[in-house]
Amino acid sequence: MGKINITAKIQRYNPEQDKRPRWQDFRLEVDDESTILDILNEIHWKIDGTLAYRRSCRSSICGSCAMNVNGCNVLACETPLHRFGNKLKIKPLPGFAVLKDLVVDLEPFFAKLRRIKPYLIVKRPIPDKEFLQSTEQFEEIGESTLCILCAACSSACPSSWPNEDYIGPAALLKAYRYIFDSRDDGSDDRLDIINDKNGVWRCHTIFNCMEACPKKIKITEYLSRLKVKILENSL
Amino acid sequence: MKQEEAKKFHKIDVVVVGAGLAGLRAALEVARNGAQVAVLSKVYPTRSHSGGAQGGIAAALANVSEDSVDSHVFDTIKGSDYLADQDVIKFFCQEAIQSIYELEHMGVPFSRTADGRINQRPFGGHSQPRACFASDITGHVLLHTLYEQCLKHNVHFFNEFQVFSLITKDSICRGVAAWDIRDGGLHIFHSKAVLLATGGYGRAWKITSNAHANTGDGVALVLEEGLPLEDMEFVQYHPTGLYKHGILLTEAARGEGGYLINDAGERFMKKYTPAKMELGPRDMVSRAEQQEINEGRGIGGKDYVYLDLRHLGAAKILERLPQIYDLALNYLKVDAIKEPVPIQPTAHYSMGGIAANIHTEVISDARGTVFSGLYAAGEAACHSLHGANRLGTNSLQDAVTFGRIAGIRMSRYVQENELLPLPANPLEKAQAKISRLMEGNGSEKHAAIREVLQENMTRYLGVFRNEADMRKVLDVIRTLQQRYQNVRIDDRGQAYNLDLFEAIEVGNLLSFSEVIVESALLRQESRGAHYRSDFPKRDDANWLKHTLAWRKNGKIVFDFKTVFIYPEYQPQERKY
Numbered sequence A: 001m002g003k004i005n006i007t008a009k010i011q012r013y014n015p016e017q018d019k020r021p022r023w024q025d026f027r028l029e030v031d032d033e034s035t036i037l038d039i040l041n042e043i044h045w046k047i048d049g050t051l052a053y054r055r056s057c058r059s060s061i062c063g064s065c066a067m068n069v070n071g072c073n074v075l076a077c078e079t080p081l082h083r084f085g086n087k088l089k090i091k092p093l094p095g096f097a098v099l100k101d102l103v104v105d106l107e108p109f110f111a112k113l114r115r116i117k118p119y120l121i122v123k124r125p126i127p128d129k130e131f132l133q134s135t136e137q138f139e140e141i142g143e144s145t146l147c148i149l150c151a152a153c154s155s156a157c158p159s160s161w162p163n164e165d166y167i168g169p170a171a172l173l174k175a176y177r178y179i180f181d182s183r184d185d186g187s188d189d190r191l192d193i194i195n196d197k198n199g200v201w202r203c204h205t206i207f208n209c210m211e212a213c214p215k216k217i218k219i220t221e222y223l224s225r226l227k228v229k230i231l232e233n234s235l
Numbered sequence B: 001m002k003q004e005e006a007k008k009f010h011k012i013d014v015v016v017v018g019a020g021l022a023g024l025r026a027a028l029e030v031a032r033n034g035a036q037v038a039v040l041s042k043v044y045p046t047r048s049h050s051g052g053a054q055g056g057i058a059a060a061l062a063n064v065s066e067d068s069v070d071s072h073v074f075d076t077i078k079g080s081d082y083l084a085d086q087d088v089i090k091f092f093c094q095e096a097i098q099s100i101y102e103l104e105h106m107g108v109p110f111s112r113t114a115d116g117r118i119n120q121r122p123f124g125g126h127s128q129p130r131a132c133f134a135s136d137i138t139g140h141v142l143l144h145t146l147y148e149q150c151l152k153h154n155v156h157f158f159n160e161f162q163v164f165s166l167i168t169k170d171s172i173c174r175g176v177a178a179w180d181i182r183d184g185g186l187h188i189f190h191s192k193a194v195l196l197a198t199g200g201y202g203r204a205w206k207i208t209s210n211a212h213a214n215t216g217d218g219v220a221l222v223l224e225e226g227l228p229l230e231d232m233e234f235v236q237y238h239p240t241g242l243y244k245h246g247i248l249l250t251e252a253a254r255g256e257g258g259y260l261i262n263d264a265g266e267r268f269m270k271k272y273t274p275a276k277m278e279l280g281p282r283d284m285v286s287r288a289e290q291q292e293i294n295e296g297r298g299i300g301g302k303d304y305v306y307l308d309l310r311h312l313g314a315a316k317i318l319e320r321l322p323q324i325y326d327l328a329l330n331y332l333k334v335d336a337i338k339e340p341v342p343i344q345p346t347a348h349y350s351m352g353g354i355a356a357n358i359h360t361e362v363i364s365d366a367r368g369t370v371f372s373g374l375y376a377a378g379e380a381a382c383h384s385l386h387g388a389n390r391l392g393t394n395s396l397q398d399a400v401t402f403g404r405i406a407g408i409r410m411s412r413y414v415q416e417n418e419l420l421p422l423p424a425n426p427l428e429k430a431q432a433k434i435s436r437l438m439e440g441n442g443s444e445k446h447a448a449i450r451e452v453l454q455e456n457m458t459r460y461l462g463v464f465r466n467e468a469d470m471r472k473v474l475d476v477i478r479t480l481q482q483r484y485q486n487v488r489i490d491d492r493g494q495a496y497n498l499d500l501f502e503a504i505e506v507g508n509l510l511s512f513s514e515v516i517v518e519s520a521l522l523r524q525e526s527r528g529a530h531y532r533s534d535f536p537k538r539d540d541a542n543w544l545k546h547t548l549a550w551r552k553n554g555k556i557v558f559d560f561k562t563v564f565i566y567p568e569y570q571p572q573e574r575k576y
Helices: A036-047 A107-115 A135-146 A152-156 A168-179 A187-194 A208-212 A219-234 B021-032 B069-079 B086-106 B138-152 B217-224 B282-294 B310-320 B322-332 B394-416 B428-439 B446-460 B467-484 B498-522
Strands: A003-012 A022-031 A066-069 A072-075 A087-091 A098-100 B008-017 B037-041 B156-159 B161-169 B172-180 B186-196 B235-242 B259-261 B305-308 B341-350 B353-355 B361-363 B370-376 B545-552 B555-562
Touching: A003 A036, A022 A036, A036 A087, A036 B446, A066 A152, A072 A152, A107 A168, A135 A168, A135 B138, A152 A168, A152 A208, A168 A187, A168 A219, A187 A219, A208 A219, B008 B021, B008 B172, B008 B394, B021 B037, B021 B138, B021 B186, B021 B394, B037 B161, B037 B186, B069 B086, B086 B138, B086 B394, B138 B394, B161 B186, B161 B217, B161 B428, B161 B498, B172 B428, B172 B498, B186 B217, B186 B394, B186 B428, B217 B353, B217 B370, B217 B498, B217 B545, B235 B282, B235 B322, B259 B282, B282 B305, B282 B341, B310 B322, B322 B341, B353 B361, B370 B394, B428 B498, B446 B467, B446 B498, B467 B498, B498 B545, B498 B555
Parallel strands: A003 A087, B008 B037, B008 B186, B037 B156, B172 B370, B186 B370
Antiparallel strands: A003 A022, A066 A072, A066 A087, B161 B172, B172 B186, B235 B341, B259 B305, B305 B341, B361 B370, B545 B555
């Protein structure tokens, strides 16, 4: 492991002081194996304690640290410095209101999740033991359950930017996860909710969500399957 | 500071602090029973570190073998090195089965057997394959499913609220004072019952599997109230932390057949737990690794050994252990299909915690006197289910099952009890902490203090312990506590003040770390995860008892609590 000098240009915004966001350059020496999160920690802990950002697990599972680095939405904790070289430009997730520095307002994001009824709806009798589900049925939803709700996809989605009411890829993926769960009896309700101009039809298969997804979930594909399902049901 | 001076005042039946599995399961139960419940979490609920759990959740479903509750009971007792309370274990192992079916009915996407039932895999210290799992993201899917169930039942979430103090009077808990991280300001939550489900405290160590958030806040709050902590000397070091990072690589990697290899290419576990090999209990596997390293058989003589998955083949690795594969690739640039993965023991789980009984009620003395209105569940609590060493997959089950029990008990409690008045100055303690940090003119940085603590805890309070080392770390902690009095934070603002809440967390780390070290010094024997090179034998005659520790007048004082033991499960020598 060696040392490297870097410049991190970070978007700063303090709602108690700033009218609009500004850029601040930090020049520092770091280990060349550092992640983006390591660099933010280094700045926050040793140089400027006022820098605000979210982080927790630092192992790509909690979804706290999604942000935009050199134009890409990434999880700061799993992204090595060497992916971008020694000049970094770090800003909060685009498309969200900024609360402070790299911290965005996620309340609207989580509110959208509620809209699609993100829970198993069971109308059949509940067995004493588990519902049976074949491996094939499990695999229909397996990948979609990987979603960590980091919001990188919704932030990267051009259809989301001008349409605050668009449910967005993350919540639609969650709708997929329940609609295609063999144990669920609520798909008619959910399909009604997403069969809307601000539902799945707002997805124009731009694939930005898939590119941004740190879990490499084929989001656009699953959203397309939702569209097919709606059309099949209407026949 | 008077009640009127709070930024906002909330009156509610139940406050749950922490939104991991224990907190969410409890909140769900309370909401289903018709009481009002607020969940306060310093991170968004789906960011809680329960989501970091990978390999599985234990229950003797017997889906893939002839398993039984009795077998689960005995494995857990033996795993605990006979320190766990056996009535708690028996209750837990019975309830575990119902807990799993409930979770499945809520929609948890478990991996399946060929005939469509919940699949189960082997885990260390369990004599049967009893870990129900969802690939290697079990904690993640449990966390999301429970969060979504809470949304369904209209649980009220206060996202990004950090509790700065409990509000108590006359030995009754009456609520909490919490800081609104997003906008700043102290809120009062006036309630009949409070559940502390704040998780573990691995962030006291440098090499840890724990999230930044795991700073033992609930444990520190209880200590501050003059209530006891139990068995704090027992800290689990997970055998497979990603080298240098400490990030968890699930035990399921060994459950699926992975090997541990030293510098000579030898599967060294044959010398330590020959009957179980890599699936020995975690305390023994971590010690074996450390011994290999200490005796020069780490890879290239360095401080790590290998986890070797190559013989499992690409298909199995990518189906059963995809997260492990990605973590090794992203953080160490190691392709686990083609290369062995460097690993080392990493601080992982706290067997000790807030002293609580089998009903999750917090107790105030060795006789078990209940402190009304205060509950604890999950890793923050010590019931004691895990004794001196926890078996893998018992912790998710602990959180879910005792979260449910806490929900049931609190629902009953709030029905039977009135809301009692707040003390005259409910915000006093919380406000004092904020004022000192926000208005102080000291010269110390909290991050520097934390770094020294973490380095010393990892160096001196690890897999092997001895008196001289522990005295060193105790001196360090006392010095750091002094330095902490002069902490100055850069950020004096209200909105998303990361500086402030990290400073509070460092105060918490310093508070309970002293108890961990003092408890470990006191216990002059080796049991489970607490191994003393200067007292290498288990000593049932003197130490088959729980440690209770209080802070009184600035000093740590102790008492001891009896271990509940059934006649049929008398302590034996622990061999695997």
